[in-house]
Amino acid sequence: MARYSASEIEPKWQRAWDEAGTFKAVHDPSKPKYYVLEMFPYPSGNLHIGHVRNYTMGDVVARYKLATGHAVLHPMGWDAFGLPAENASMERGIHPGDWTYSNIENMKKQFSTLGLSLDWSREFATCDPEYYGQQQAMFIDFMEKGLVYRKNAVVNWDPVDMTVLANEQVEDGKGWRSGAPVERRELTQWFFRISDYSEELLEALDRLDNWPEKVKTMQRNWIGKSRGLQFAFSMIDGPEGLDRIEVYTTRPDTLMGASFVGISPDHPLAKELEAGNPDIAAFNAECRRMGTSEEELEKAEKKGFDTGLKVRHPFDTAWELPVYIANFILMDYGTGAIFGCPAHDQRDLEFARKYDLPVTSTYVPEGEEEGFTRPEDGGDAYVPPKSETVRYVKGFAGDELQTGEEGVNAAIAFCEKTGVGHGVTKFRLRDWGLSRQRYWGCPIPVVHCESCGVVPEKKENLPVELPKDVTFDKPGNPLDRHPTWRDVLCPKCGQPAKRETDTMDTFVDSSWYYARFTAPRAETPTVAEEAEYWMNVDQYIGGIEHAILHLLYSRFFARAMHECGHLPASAVEPFDALFTQGMVTHEIYQTRDDKGRPVYHFPNEVEKTDSGVVLTATGEPVEVIPSAKMSKSKRNVVDPVAIVEQYGADTARWFVLSDSPPERDVEWTASGAEATAKHLARVHRLASEVADAPEKGEGDEALLREMHKTIHDVTMGIESFGFNTSVARLYAFTNALAKSKAGRAAKTEAAKTLAQLMSPMTPHLSEEIWHMLGGEGLVAEAAWPKADPAMLVEDEVTLPIQINGKRRDEITVPKDLDKAEVEKLVLATDAVQKALAGGQPKKLIVVPGRIVNVVV
RNA sequence: GCGGGCGUGGUGGAACGGUAGACACAAGCGACUUAAAAUCGCUAGGGCAUCGCCCGUGCGGGUUCGAGUCCCGCCGCCCGCACCA
Secondary structure, eight states: OOOOOHHHHHHHHHHHHHTTTTTOOOTTTTTTTTEEEEOOOEEEEEOOOHHHHHHHHHHHHHHHHTTTTTTEEOOOOOOOOOOOHHHHHHHOOOOOHHHHHHHHHHHHHHHHHTOOOOGGGGGGGGGGHHHHHHHHHHHHHHHHHTTTEEEEEEEEEEEETTTEEEEGGTTTTTEEEOOOOOEEEEEEEEEOGGGGHHHHHHHHHGOOOOOOOHHHHHHHHHHEEEEEEEEEEEEESTTTTTTEEEESSSSSGGGGGGOEEEEETTTTHHHHHHHHHHHHHHHHHHHSSOOOOHHHHHHHHOEEEEEEOOOOOOOOEEEEEEEEEEOOOTTTTTEEEEEOOGGGGHHHHHHHHHHTOOOOOEEEEESSTTTTTOOGGGGOOOOOTTTTTEEEOOOOOOOOOEEEHHHHHHHHHHHHHHHSSEEEEOOOOOOOOEEESSSSOOOOOEEETTTTTEEEOOOOHHHHHHHOOOOOSSOOOGGGGHHHHHHOTTTTSSSEEEEEEEEEOHHTTTTTTHHHHHHHTTTSSOHHHHHHHHHHEEEEEEEGGGTTTTHHEEEHHHHHHHHSSSSOGGGGSSSSSSSEEEOOEEEEEEEEEEOOOOOEOOOEEEEEETTTTEEETTTBBBBEEEEEEOOOGTOOOOOOOHHHHHHHHHHHHHHSSSSSSSSSSSSHHHHHHHHHHHHHHHHHHHHHHHHGGOOSSSSHHHHHHHHHHHHHHHHHHHTTTTTHHHHHHHHHHHHEEEHOOOOOOHHHHHHHHHHHHHHTTHHHHHHHHHHTTTTTSSSGGGGGOOOOOOOOOOOOEEEEEEEEEEEEEEEEEEETHHHHHHHHHHHHHHHHHHHTTTSSSEEEEETTEEEEEOOO
C-alpha cells in the first residue's frame, strides 16, 4: 500500500494542472464567468502564513466555481511600489527595483508550492512601466475631466533628514531615523476630487448586499454626511478682513450653551495673530510640532490659547465669547473653527473646566430623574442620541420637549429665518492627496513650464519611466536632484521646463489593478470587451484593515475610470461581494533578562514539558502569551516554506481553513499542524483500503445517506464562507467512512466523493485519491457532486422536551407527525406527568421538527 | 480620543431566538507491541453526588414560553483614523 507522501505527490499534480492548462482564464461567452480576487500582496520577499490563509480561501472559492461550470478568473500580481524598497536601499545600497523584483521572484517560487489555482499568465507588478504607464495615461484623462487638482497641504517634515515622513515614520513626534522633532510643512500637492463623489459613494453602499455590514458602516461613518448650521461670529475689534469667524455646527440647538469659540492653529486668523504676538507664535509652533494624523491630535492633551479677542453671540450682541486657538481643531474639517458647548460635549467640557469657562445646559433628560447631575453642577457632559426626546431649558426654537433631531431642524429653520446662518450638508470625507515626495512610486506625468504652467505629458511619451541611476545616500527625493530626468522641454511650447518630481500614493496603484487583470497586456488601461465580460469581481477577499481607505479609493477610481471610458457603467462598484478574513496568530514565548526586559524566543527554541514550557537549551521556564499577532520582533512567526517542506501544502491549507471561522483570527499551533498531517494520511490510507472491502457489506445506504448529507453541508459551507464548518463536516464523514462496514462499491463512491469535496482545500491529495480510485481525468476539472434531496430527509426526528425552558426529556416521532399528536405524546411522558403532578400545563409550545416547551 | 468589531470547556471552535460545547487539539485510561512510534477504542464544562438535580457562553440588568444569539450599561482585546501596505 502506497504511503501518503506530500513531497512526492504535490509537485506531480502541480505539473499535471500546468500541462492541462486547468487554471488558465478563458473568455468563454457560453459559460457564466466567475472572478475571484484576493488582495494582492506587497512583495516583502517572503510568504507569510497569513498569505497562505488568505490565498487558500480564495483558492477554495476558485476551485469550487471551476467545478460548478464557471469560466474562472483567478489572477495574481504584486503591489510593488512603496516605502520598504527605499528603506532597503538606504540600508543595503541595493536599488529599489532590484530589491523588489528579486523579492517577487522569491515569493513567486514560494507561491508555486502551495498549489493555488492561479492564472500566472496575467501576472504583473505595479512597478512594471507597462502597468504604471497606463496609470499615467489615466491620470491625464482624469486631469482632463477635472478630477485632479493642486492645493497646499501639510506634511510631516524631518528638518535633519530634509525629507517628508510618513505617519508611521513619526514616533513620539520625532523622525524615526534622525530623532529630530518633526515639523508640519505646507507643500503644493496633487489631489483627486473624491469628495465630489461623497453622496454617491455613500448612497451606493446600500446596494452592496454582499459586503459585510461592518465595512459599510465604517465607510458611512468615514464619509460622514452631516446636516448642520453654518454661520459667522462677528468679532469685537478684530483684525481687518478677519473680523468674522465662520463656524459649522451639527448641533445648532446648543447655541444658547456656547461658551467659547475655538480656531485651528492653521486658521487664517491664528496665522495673522502669530505675526504680532510671540506667545501665540510659540503656541502655534508647539501645535505644529505634533504630527499630522488625526489620531495624534485627538489623543494629545487638549490645550488652548486665549487670544484675548472676543466675538458677539449671534442672538445677543451684549453676550461676548472668548476666542481660543485650540490644538484639537483641524483646519481640514468644516471651517477650521467651532463654538464650544461644554454642557453637551465631553471634550469641550474638559476644555472649559481647564480654562474656567462657563458651562450652560441647553437641554436635560426629559424627566431629569434623580441621579442625573447637570454638567454645570459637576456632572459629565450630557450627550444623548439625537433620536432621544429631551427637555430644552435654554432652547430657542421648536418645542420644549422634542428630540435632538427636531431641535436641530428647528434651530436651523430659526437661524435661516432670522438671517443668522443657513443650513448646509457637509461631508467628513476629504479629497485624496496622492502626492508623495518619493522615488519608488508612479511618476506623476506632468511638466511645470514657466510660461505654460502645469502641462500633462503627451500620451505618446508615456510611460514616464523612473530613472534607474539613483542613489539614496543623500536625504530627500532622488528625482529632485536628477538633472537629466528632471530637466525637460515643455511638451506644449518646447521651452526648458521641469518634470513633476512627486510620485503617486501606492493606493492609486491598488485602486485599479482588479480591472487591469481583465486585460493585463493591453496597450490601453483596459479593453472594453474583456472588462465587460470579466468585471465585476464576484468575490473579493482581504484583510479588514483595508475596510476604509483601499476599498473607498477603489470605488472612487472605478467611477472615475468609467467617466473616462475605461470601465463600463456596470463596473462602478467593482466588488460584488467582499469577505474580510482574520489573521493567523501564534503564541509568544517570552523570558526576561537580568534587567527585567522581555526576551523573545522562536517556536523551535522551546519545548513543552510537564512543568510547563521551557527553553530547550537551558531549561529556563518560558512565559507563554497566546494568540498574538505574528511579528518578526516578537519572534512568534512560522515560515510557510518550512511548513510546506515538513508537511506539504495540503496540510498547511487544511490547517488554516480548519477550526477558526475565516473572518476571525486563527492560532497556528505545531500540534495542530501535526494532527492535520496525520488526518490527511488517514484519509489517504482509508481511500487505499477501499479496494480491500468485501463485495457485499452492511450499511451501504447509511453510508451513502451520510455522503449526501456531507455533500450538502460542505457545499453550503463553501458558499457561505464557513470553511471551518465544511472541514468539521469532512472530519465527521471521514470517521463515518472509517467505521462503515459497507460494500466495496459504496465505499469507493464515498471515498471518491470525499476526495472531491476535499479538493478545493487539499487539491493534491484529492487528485491522488481520485486517480487511485479510477476517477476520470483531473478532479480539479470534474463536476462538483450534487446532493440527492431524497437522501437528505430523515423519517424520524428527535424532539427535546423542555419544562419551563429546561430540557427534561425527549421523544422520537415521525417527521410529519401532526402537532396535536405530538402534544398528546409529550403530555404522556413521565417527565411531563411528574412536572404537572395532575394539573394542566399553562402553555404548550410545539415548534415542529425542533422542540417542545411545556410551561407549568 | 473617535469610528467599527470580537469575547463560549485546558485550547481552537459548533449552535435558522429552540437539546450549549458538534468537529478537532491537548490530556487521561485501555488495546496492539519485547518496547517505542504509528494505529484503534474509551473518558472528559464545573458542582452536588450518581442514572437525578443545581450552576454555567467576559460582567451587571432587561425582553421572551425559551437568550451564546435580541436590547441597555460596563470590562477586556483587536482593526482603522486619511503619507505603512
